[in-house]
Amino acid sequence: MMSKRNIAAIIFFAIVAVFFIFSALMVHPFGDPDSKDMDEYIIDHTQEETGANNGVTGVVFDYRGFDTLGEATVLFTAVAGVIMIFRRKKK
């Protein structure tokens, strides 16, 4: 005789498994996303809009500049924290 707790766990596991199987079956094929408007826009217009041949740099520093600003802030905070932890007392 299984306890109520185990039965509930089995039911919950079955529901989650069904969700996982459905999502695995509904994944789009590799290299063929559902909406590729933004990809094609960036590939077509990066060179004339940002003037950069390297599209990744064009995206990182121009289209997604805020993201790079956040990365720089994370680095700055890390450096400030490490220097603050390891600072020396003045004699």
Place this chain on the structure above:
Amino acid sequence: MSGMSRIVKTICSSIFPLIMIYGLYVIAHGHLTPGGGFQGGAIVASALTMMLVAYGSIWTMGKIKEKNLSLLESLGGICFILLAILGLGFGTSFFNNFLVGNEFLFGVVPATGSAAANINTGGILPLMNFSVGLKVIVGLFAIVLVMAYASTVKEVKK
């Protein structure tokens, strides 16, 4: 760490300029070839860290003050934000690439398609690569230098 043997020092001194040139090349050509400020900065910072390991942190701390490192890192961050705000002033929005289109300062627009472009392209992207590169070089090296110096001082006290 208080320095390694003379062989290690000599080899590191002779490799050091090559790694520096490679890292600075990756930073300067960030808008043309794979790489950019973050990646090239990591390369240059690893070259500086190699010299730190070879010569010891006390010697390096005598050459470079950590106060100057903090100053340079802040300078890189300020340049980055200032370029973004200049986009707001001269262009249309924050992070607007306002230098594309003029013909003399990084403004040449390359032909669409896979063709080689010269270094005078990219608008504000090369300038942003330089500022982020400075920030990453000095930031990563400051972390390593401060931690190495703290561990050395602890060893000397024991």
